[in-house]
Amino acid sequence: MSKRITFILLLFTSSLYSQNGWQQVSSLGSSMMSSVFFVTDSVGFAAGDKVGYTTNGGYNWVSNYSSPRKISVHFVNPTTGWTCGITGSIQKTTNGGVSWVSQTSGVTDVLNGLFFVNENTGWITGGDFSVEKLLKTTNGGANWFLQSTGTSQKLFDVFFVNENTGWVVGNASSQKIYKTTNGGTNWFNQTSGSTPALYSVYFINENTGWACGTYGSGVIIKTTNGGTSWTTQLTGWFGSGTGFFCIHFVNDSVGFASGGNGSNSGGIAATTNGGLNWFAEAISGNPHVPGIFFRNALTGWAISGNGNIFKTTTGGMTFISPISENVPSSFKLYQNYPNPFNPSTKIKFDIGTPLPPFSKGGTVTLKVFDILGKEIVTLVNEQLSPGTYEVEWDASDYPSGVYFYKLFSANYNLYKRMLIIK
Template sequence: MKKATILFFFVLFGIQLFSQNFDWVWQNPKPQGNTLRTVTEITPGYWLSLGAAGVIMGSTDNGDTWYVGIADSLGREFRGLYLVNALVGYICGEEGLLMKTTDGGQSAQYLNPGTVENLMDVAFVDADTGYVVGAVGTILKTTDGGATWNSITSSITNTINTVSVVSADMVVIGSASTSKALKSTDYGASWVDITPAGLTQSIWDIFFLNSSTGWLAAQNSGKVYRTTDGGTSWAESTTNSLVVPNFVKFKDANVGFVTNNNNGNVFKSTDGGATWTAYSASPEPQYAVGIGSSAIISVGRSGSIHKTIDEGLTYNQITEAITFTQIRSLKFIDNLTGIGTAGSTTTADSLGFLIKTTDGGQTWNDVGYNFKNIVYSLSTPTPLVWYVGRGRNAIFKTTDGGLTFNQQTQPLTGTSNFNDIGFADENNGYAFSAGGGIIKTHDGTNWVTANTPFGTTTVYSGQVFNAGKVIAVGGSAKAYMTLDSGATWIPLTTNIPGNYFVVRFLNDTIGVIAGYNSPSPVASKTTDGGLTWTALTLPVEFEGNSIWGVGFKDENKFWLSGINGALYYTLDGGTTWNTTDVVTANTLYSIAIVDNDLWISGSNGTILKGFSDPEVPVELISFDATVSANKVTLVWKTATEQNNKGFEVERKLNGENWTSIGFVHGKGTTSETSVYSFSDNLTRSSKAWYRLKQQDFNGSYEYSKIVEVNLSLPTKFDLAQNYPNPFNPTTSIKYSLAAKSMVELKIYNILGKEIVKLVNDVQDAGNYEVKFNAQNLSSGVYFYELNAGSFSAKKKMMLIK
């Protein structure tokens, strides 16, 4: 088995796993925007959620804040999670992804299921015996904790979406398309059809409370089915006839929850599923609900996380987002000022808007104008003059940086989208329509039709060089150039097939056209202003991903982005290509580059920020912060350094600006890994942000990603339950001091004999965490006691080997 120590560990101990060469930062949504598929409470207050792109999220404060990481280097989507107990858990996902943890999540192992089919759900009887189900009727069973897996046959040959292990001998599964629910009462040896009468569409989830009582969520007009006789008969109820229930879970025989694929409502029943009431939880569809000891948390599309502490009556949005809609175009005027397009395509007269940042993307705000349909395209020829192209055939202009907008009269009819709009200056511009039309203006006000060579073929993108020269690309391998303001068009020989989704130029001579020709992305480059084109050879690993975004750092370094989170870069003008570490599975439509800053936008409200230059002088591979009492310790690591003078450490507190708090000297030029640290003592409760300003000897500098800490000095003395518990062989003990005190933390066995004194010192007010290693102790019950001044508390813990 392959050991993967990254999984879970950061969740429990606060280590963030976005330490990649480009230091990707999610600017929207926050803390991240990949779809989440499952959520569960490990122990009271400790939560785990998994989803697309191999994302793993964890909370140690009952869901209020979350740590983020990528646990699968291939970026496969997690679909199922089953925790047997506080120590043992199993995870499944796309392309045969299967993992196991045996220490409460401090480490994990990849398991070999013997298949590369998508695995949709997992459930276990105990730590050793369990089932995994998935595509093409896959049913796998293990009786040795996942070391080996045996295939089980049933009458289902399509995807099995769900499995519920009711008891050691009773297993229930549900499938897509053919709508079969099967039950086995002989450990999977044989199966009986228990499909509810009249059910003809996909079964998304099955949940059994015991061997008699269970529920089934299906695609049949919002129906949920309930059985009280182990599936022999079913009673149906309707959540909402317009939705597709995708998840069902009950707290007890009466109280249960259902989510759906269509909207952000979570349905609740208090009568065992006979009736349902919709409660608005999220603007995004929710895919799972976790029922915890003191909270209920729902998760879903776009990384949305919502929490309720009144059993689903009201929900608090944990995820921060200016929008969850697609951001098709993103422009940055300088390193601080950027504008993005957004909106909805659900109705003809709905929502379209722009978002704007003035601090490099740390915060985004709605510009405040509703364009009544999704905005697809944006051109910013000056900081004050912008042109906007929206869905359903409309163009708008602002001359005051977005304070006011005027809809412009243009000659095209119909309801086609303006996919792209470009201006050479504030007066001379062109707009490109999905209906094949191209229009132009030479005074920034009056639009006229240009002759179009596309007919009714979609025009996806255009590059405007000046009032006369334009290159436009679209479907069916069509690419044209005009030199006379659209009067005549010259067909371009791009030497690539397929549909062309984007054309972008670095300057007047160097540009790229990119798109898709199933099953591969395609791209072609020009170095003479579009007269001749050379097809770029993209690696076979890029197959399946169409290209929608192009961004240039310089003539040798540029980027391509596309569907499924595709993100590629070249350092040699396109001769060879590299991929970044997996960040997202969302479609990435647009790339904006200013100096060494890189922003990428896409579906589900995605805005990511990183470095535009893969060859930064200092390769920072990690930057993390830990808190103990009122002391914040920053630790960072570099893989290589070139001309590195050092690191200026900057801090920002709530409501304050960034300030320099120290300097750490670098090592000049070195190819060896280097580790640095810096400590900061905070004297009051506060949320604090830290960043590094790496400085070269020549005066140039780069900023690192930002790390956040939340220092809340306790108002009372407290001793928390150890975690994990049970444990083997290590566990963590946390405690809080409201004032400076003489502190003793002792471990006793069940006979009252002191085993070890972990702490015997005077400590300042703050929150503390101590590790206890019981490697040399035998299994059994132990006690730990905290004495701090007049405060004393004792708790029990269990060691299981």
């Protein structure tokens, strides 16, 4: 009886998904993008060496080169928003990004983080290696004035839950976390025991928040008491010399973090239990992803460093269909169909009755490799109960050639070959 119930629940969940994981929907044709922000399901903005806007959910963009290069973008409604970037640059729009007006920051340092709680009140973080910069405005950016946490290191990001309570994070070599409860007039140190540089911070209320960065590789930390104490949830992601550059939560359970090596390799991690467990999401080419933004648990966007725009309407999850109620006796990987194919194919596999200690189901991974053995996409990476499943792979972004797909768990490694002909 329990196996049948599990199957029905999986089938119900799968029926909710209309799109397979992350899909590239557009490209800004840029070499250095940093940030993406959406104010509705249709209206969004991106910033980097270009600044652009979309009015149809990211499928088409109007963009122009921006000098100096911008690092962050933030909007309070579909028409009013700001960007900030290198050499102390700040710009504001009141017509949805059609035109931008420069604002005077009073500094020449790199400005990294940007956050507004309404049309008038906002903060910007930045600085150089030995100098912090923390700016505040109370009149929409017409005037900016300096605040200080007391640190001598640069700040990367800022987040406020209201006009009084907020956090900043930063430092290039060791962790810095500061909190204010009076709008930035005073700040107190909440730095935890670990020592990564932190690039992004996100809170869902005054108590619960996350920060991410690098400590030789990607790291994520969490607090449930407003920052008084922090616990490390994830380390060692992406590999040496990498980090998480952006973190975003939609509620106390569902969240996402993105990053990579700063240039051409990285990806997206997701959690559905508040960060207790994280799993990699499949994104074409595994690019460096400096920016992500979600409107809800299902609909989100990601921007790669080279300006490709990715979108998901499934929370980044790959569509996996359980197609049989019969419990297989062993693991089996079927030949994909059709094969050869263009542009998509389906891969079926059996998850047999697991051996201890995986009596309730273990983590199953399905990956695709090119003919040289380079991993190009992860299609499945999650706990699955015994059953027969099917996943569809859209290879529109990949050239003709021979590819291999591998199904593996704690006890099995299975391979098959497939062919793309275009």
